[in-house]
Amino acid sequence: MNKDRVIYTCVEHIDMALDDYVNEEEISPTMEKCEDKICNYCTNKSAYMLSK
Numbered sequence: 001m002n003k004d005r006v007i008y009t010c011v012e013h014i015d016m017a018l019d020d021y022v023n024e025e026e027i028s029p030t031m032e033k034c035e036d037k038i039c040n041y042c043t044n045k046s047a048y049m050l051s052k
Contacts, residue, residue, distance in 0.1 A: 008046035010039040017041065021050050 005025055009017035017040070021029045034049035 005052065007050040008034060008037040008040050009048050009050065010042060010044040011047045012044065013039055013041040014048060017048075017050055025052070027052070 005021065007017045007021055007029070018029070029050035030052065032049050032051070034046050037046040037049070038044070039046050
């Protein structure tokens with residue numbers, strides 16, 4: 001497990017991002033608004049940052 005795992009996600013991909021984070025880290029992430037990055041799953045602006 002990567003302790004510094006961060007996922008940036010748009011609204012469209014939030015469900016996939018949550019599933020990926022929980023599957024990889026085996027814990028629920030902290031979800032914060034983050035609109036200045038790019039989604040890890042597409043080229044849209046991020047809406048959220050998932051982290052430990």
